[in-house]
Amino acid sequence: MIFRMRDVGFETETEYGTLQVAGNSEYGFRPYQLMAASIAVCSGGVMRTILDKKRISYEDITMEAHIERNEKEANRITKIAVHFTIKADISEEQMHKVMELTTKNCSMVQSVKDSIEIVETFQIVK
Template structure:
């Protein structure tokens, strides 16, 4: 990837298109938002792959994230929380917890950060009738 510096921030061209990075929300994505989106996106991809592999149907799921920073150093993330909300019928909670743990082990982004930032994953199941 080639990162080009401009007055408002940084621009990088990737396969999907142009990505602008800036601390100013009017000129691009904040770097910390990209990091959290990378973790959530990679975790979601691994989780959905495992759901499919294990023939586990869910009607919907989403992830809420929360970031904690060091109170003494606003430039340091200490914890990223990923709260998975899974909706479906006849879901096996033990199986979903196992698959979520396996997804964590397969998530390249989470694994790269595991020694520097605490990544906490929680699971909530919404039973549909």
């Protein structure tokens, strides 16, 4: 990826269009938003793959990410809590196993696990 400076922030071209990134949300995605999105969406994609492989049917998966930052340490991300709401016919026990595999196999979670606390929770909607 090549990022080019703009008047405010930076941008890069992707196969889906221009991605604009800036420290001010008026001009593009903020870097911490992209980090949280990477964690949540990677986990969601891995979860879908696991459910498919286990032949567990699901109707919908949504994720909500909450970010905690430490202003005293360059406003770094200290914690990302991702809550999954899954509409499926799945038991709590099965879902716990799916969550373990999701965490273990999400490359983004594994990339930051030693520097950012990642908490993943779920709610089953039938």
